[in-house]
Amino acid sequence: MSIRKYLTLNKNKGFTLVEVIISIGFLCIACGIIIQLFIASGEVRSRMALKEMASVKASNAIEACRISDSPADVGLNIFNKLYTDYEKTDSGYIIREYFNEEWMAPQEGKAPVFTVRIEISESQNIPDTKESFGDTVAKESVIVSGLYDIKVTAGYVDAGHEDGILAEFATARHYIFRENGE
Amino acid sequence: MIVRRYRCFNNKQGASSVLIILMMVVLVVFGLAALTTSMAAMRLAEKSNEWTKEYYLLEEKAENSLFHLDSILYDAEIESINYIEKKLYLKTGQTLFPDNIQEMIYKSFNFHIPAAAGGEYLSRVMKAAFYKSAIDSLLDEYPMAEFNYSGGYLRQILEDEGFGDVTLGFVFSENEGEFSKNVDVVVKLQAPWYNITIENGSVSGNRAKSQLKRYEIITWREWQSNFDYSDQIEFEDIFDDVPSKP
Numbered sequence: 001m002s003i004r005k006y007l008t009l010n011k012n013k014g015f016t017l018v019e020v021i022i023s024i025g026f027l028c029i030a031c032g033i034i035i036q037l038f039i040a041s042g043e044v045r046s047r048m049a050l051k052e053m054a055s056v057k058a059s060n061a062i063e064a065c066r067i068s069d070s071p072a073d074v075g076l077n078i079f080n081k082l083y084t085d086y087e088k089t090d091s092g093y094i095i096r097e098y099f100n101e102e103w104m105a106p107q108e109g110k111a112p113v114f115t116v117r118i119e120i121s122e123s124q125n126i127p128d129t130k131e132s133f134g135d136t137v138a139k140e141s142v143i144v145s146g147l148y149d150i151k152v153t154a155g156y157v158d159a160g161h162e163d164g165i166l167a168e169f170a171t172a173r174h175y176i177f178r179e180n181g182e
Numbered sequence: 183m184i185v186r187r188y189r190c191f192n193n194k195q196g197a198s199s200v201l202i203i204l205m206m207v208v209l210v211v212f213g214l215a216a217l218t219t220s221m222a223a224m225r226l227a228e229k230s231n232e233w234t235k236e237y238y239l240l241e242e243k244a245e246n247s248l249f250h251l252d253s254i255l256y257d258a259e260i261e262s263i264n265y266i267e268k269k270l271y272l273k274t275g276q277t278l279f280p281d282n283i284q285e286m287i288y289k290s291f292n293f294h295i296p297a298a299a300g301g302e303y304l305s306r307v308m309k310a311a312f313y314k315s316a317i318d319s320l321l322d323e324y325p326m327a328e329f330n331y332s333g334g335y336l337r338q339i340l341e342d343e344g345f346g347d348v349t350l351g352f353v354f355s356e357n358e359g360e361f362s363k364n365v366d367v368v369v370k371l372q373a374p375w376y377n378i379t380i381e382n383g384s385v386s387g388n389r390a391k392s393q394l395k396r397y398e399i400i401t402w403r404e405w406q407s408n409f410d411y412s413d414q415i416e417f418e419d420i421f422d423d424v425p426s427k428p
Contacts, residue, residue: 044221
């Protein structure tokens with residue numbers, strides 16, 4: 001080996017242990033910050049998806065109520081299915097529909113994560129319309145009409161959850177139907 | 183001089199640091215971009231939520247008005263029943279109708295219409311009474327609403343000449359101003375039809391089962407006021423809670 005080549009090799013000195021440790025430390029701190037950014041982004045995205053899904057479910061519930069003829073119809077027919085419960089109040093119904101973490105019907109034995117709460121209350125009504133008048137005809141059939149308020153909230157089942165309610169809508173519906181169903 | 187510069191570029195010390203720094207910058211930029219898009223998507227979801235909420239509030243206003251309209255029409259129906267039940271068509275004095283129409287009803291029922299067709303004629307009188315009562319009340323109640331009806335409607339109904347629709351249009355607005363959301367509702371009044379029979383001087387009527395509602399919705403349109411999209415790019419603080427333009 002010539003003296004010239006020996007001197008060239010001697011120039012490529014390696015890093016010392018301290019240098020490596022310090023550089024790895026800096027790298028870890030920088031990577032930590034970057035990872036935090038990605039994690040925060042993921043959290044925001046999943047919360048957005050939750051809000052959107054809650055909004056869709058709440059909107060579906062309102063539309064289901066609006067096609068019904070009366071508060072009783074909503075309470076007893078539309079939501080008379082699995083994974084729901086309802087209670088009768090003085091003026092209407094409170095119905096709860098339950099979902100798992102993917103906003104699907106919850107599996108048996110597993111606690112539901114989300115719920116859609118529908119509150120239907122009759123706020124005003126119009127006196128029943130009689131089907132006939134005069135002395136010679138029976139006055140049996142009536143036409144019933146009125147107004148009911150719908151309030152829907154979609155959110156976590158756990159009431160103590162910090163993000164409890166994800167979507168909340170309210171509207172009303174003017175209904176008219178024939179009581180005898182003819 | 184030139185030789186010196188080339189020597190400087192030939193020295194590869196620190197090249198790996200430059201690469202690492204570049205990589206970090208790229209990663210930070212990607213991280214920030216991901217966070218920014220997520221935040222923007224979140225704001226969009228919230229805005230969509232607000233938008234839906236506002237439309238449901240608008241629909242609530244419309245439904246409340248329909249309820250109010252129906253209660254007016256219910257009163258009109260009761261008044262038309264009372265007119266027949268109290269046999270006001272046998273009077274020549276002041277009733278629900280203007281004097282000339284009342285006189286026309288009196289003369290037609292007592293002198294011109296055959297007894298067998300009396301029930302059908304009273305059904306038409308009842309229909310006219312419903313419209314008279316409803317239109318009077320609605321004109322008082324909704325002076326600003328768009329209200330269409332034929333001036334000679336009472337005579338047209340009584341003489342069975344064919345009768346144009348009576349329509350009432352409402353506009354409900356939310357968030358009034360440049361980006362207001364609106365619901366247009368147009369309804370057509372429908373008089374309930376009673377099949378009236380006269381037996382031994384007593385009058386009775388049966389409501390036709392085919393018709394349930396006293397009004398029919400002929401238009402229900404939800405729309406937002408027009409606005410121009412700006413071709414200028416505006417940057418705003420996405421972390422700021424103040425909502426931007428819809």
